[in-house]
Amino acid sequence: MIHKFQSVKGTKDLLPTETPRWRELEETVHKFISRWGYLEIRTPAFEPTELFVRSSGEGSDIVTKQMYTFEDQSQTSITLKPELTAPVIRAYIQHNLAKQGGTTKLYYIDSLYRQERPQAGRLRQFHQFGVEAIGSSNPEQDAEVIALAYLILLDLGIEDLELYLNSIGSVETRKRYRKILSGYFLEHEHQLSNVSRERLHKNPLRILDTKDKKEQTLLSNAPKIYDYLTQDDQDHYEAVKHHLTELEIPFIQHDLLVRGLDYYTRTTFEITSSKLGAQNALCGGGRYDNLVESLGGPPTPAIGFAAGIERILMAQKDTRTGEDKPDRIYVVCATENARDFVLKLTMDLRKQGLPVEFDALRRSLKAQMRDANRLKCTFAVIIGEKELDSETIQLKNLTTSEQKTVQLGTLITYLTKELKL
């Protein structure tokens, strides 16, 4: 028995039943984001492993356990991209996009790869769209990016959006806060769950994310990062909130929101939908003012977000777009000796831009008619011996069941006039 292949765990085929929804989403993304002045960028599927280690952080989960890493034939360590900010910034530096002046505003729609255990809303190959606005450190830029994320999700028809906002300050602030926080939790270590106790040493900030109800009171008394922000950080944060309020973008301050990647500074945000399962984040993003420099570029502030396409598709209310297909034509072969002519006529009609089907299975007339019906064709062009002899065709309207004889010479003019295409 021959072994049947299956798609690799955590990967999915998009069948013709679902590709229309993907296309529709992608078109919306292209249109919406370009209107805001962002330009599309496409980066390679893989990058030097070191790029992700340097940007995401050596201790981050992505780097320690989620990357698809391999050595190519020249023993270079290669990694399938697990996130998109680093490759975009790499390209930005490599091609010196800054030289164009102003801010550099880029967007992408792309595939990512992370080796995690799949579950609802989480795959090993998945898709995101996102933007990176590179060059401005000002709060208006934060507001623009956050507004873009929020409004595009609204436009995509997602209900129950919740936007969570936080500021985690500079890298130094975070280091200082981290120390204070672990001090606090160390004092109360006996009240911590096993998971949290582990995090205490790896990354105490993550304890703030806990879902353990028993720890909630402990958390509410924990030192808040806001109190450790510098005056500049606070001013920036306040300005971002002010802008969002002005723009009528509703947000929820969430001082426990910390992100998994090391490169974030100041603003972080996340948008969730209650329509999703446990993996309820549709979109995550934040400011990363040190990344460009740490990847070898000039000191350059930047902010961006990435949104998960699979999750958006899950959260969308099922707006089955019954996009009206153009009227299709089925050229039916009624007798064997008409076969050659059927193929030729099919091609002639297609050359006129008409959407035309024919039967390559040599099925019976009846079967062809059934097929035409199954394919929701609006016209059947029937050709048999009689028609060959008289240079006519039978034209049957499959909606009204009317049938008439049409001169072959006038068929194309007739069809192009009759059909809404």
Added chain:
RNA sequence: GUGGGCGUAGCUCAGCUGGUUAGAGCACCUGGUUGUGGCCCAGGAGGCCGUGGGUUCAAGUCCCAUCGCUCACCCCA
């Protein structure tokens, strides 16, 4: 990596406490029309019941293992 649930026809599923040739709906094919679809009627094809082992006179059904899918933890989009 850890835990729960589930694997029966192309799809959605039924199959009670183990007992004859394993079922339904939808989809598919043929016929009812010597050259005509949709509805209807008649018929048909399609299953090593995920895989391997065990218990038993007898296993889709019980036990063990294994693989796969799925949900959750971890983490994140």
